[in-house]
Amino acid sequence: MLVKKSILGTTFNCPCGNVHSIPTKHFIYAPDAIDKIPEILSSELNGRTVNLIADKNTYLAAGESVEKILENSGWNVQLTILPEKENNKPVCDDITFANLNKILKPADAFLAVGSGVVNDLTKWISFERGVPYAVVATAASMNGYTAENVAPAINGVKSMIHARAPFAVFVDPEIIISSPYELTASGLGDLLAKPVSTTDWVMNNKFFNESFCEECASLINEIEPLYFNNSEKLKARDPEAIEALVTGLMYTGFAMTMIGFSAPASGGEHMFSHTLDMMSSVDGIPHYFHGSQVGIGTIIAAALYERILSIDKPEIHKMPDKIDEKFWGNISGSIAEQYNAKQEKLQIMRDKLSSDDYWSELKSLLGKRARPAGKIAECLEKAGAARYFNDINCSTERALAAVLHSHEIRKRPTVIDLAWTLGILPSSAGEIFKEYSL
């Protein structure tokens, strides 16, 4: 097993000055992972009633066997299959949450069987109710399993809620390998974001003194070459490559839990995906898998960094004063709130960038972390993951609109804001699309 047991369930003083905790005590990556569920649940819980949450697909992939194994061991399983909404899939939003909270009976624990939405809703509800939760992973599609955060849409805006990481994660490699490949490919996209989001994190640390932790930033350094250099092995469902991907995703979740915010794994590249999701809530045009959109966002963000790092003497530009209200329609109120909250930081950024020494220092810090956009594109391509706009069912016009509105949606500055401030955006977006044949 690639996940080091020594970090599970620990609390430690870190050289970064913070105390970090990983509440996940058990990580089982084994062919008999599901058989181990009753034993581990019993070791952590007093009662014997569990709310098992799945969707239609994950119930068939794993939920049904989990339910049987628990019942055979004397557990009272209260099963809930999530209702389908967008594209015949459940969604994680305030409305689904409220409805679920109404119908779910009390239990001693929650057990999510699924990935993104299933895991997020279960984590959220169990946290609200102060009940522990565990998860059975059914796909390597995202890094949220071991993270404490939930990313629901609230009033149509992608938000971030602090909850609690699961006490146990169960992964049967065979279930991951036999899941639809586009889910695995989506996980690769989400994981490739890591170096770019770390570069954004370094930027936020330098400009605004945001708490930075090298331990969290470098948690996946040893694992990265296993999937980054040989991504075609993922396509071939090579067990070692799949394990490296799963481990990388789990570690990225741990990193977010350790630092208490999403900076280790989410920066400007994620804004592209979040913007597409939010555009979808405005105009109803379906978005694609989170990680697949993030992978392409990572090519764009890395390309922006390439342009930023080639600047010798920065020319400072002021970003637009207001958000595009016409574009955001009925969610423009909450978008404007985020954008207005960022203005003070943008001013600090402009002030600091005006000094020559500052620019060379910043450039050298960012240059150490950034990855070439071409390498990211190549890695996605070799893996058979989404790499072109076409792969995520997105037109070039829609992608351009997403890039050019992605600075509006979050109050935390990213590479997108830096690119606007240096005059790279809005003009270079189209050039980048062409350069990487997106």
Ligand SMILES: [Zn+2]
């Ligand atoms: Zn992500």
Ligand SMILES: [Zn+2]
């Ligand atoms: Zn630390």
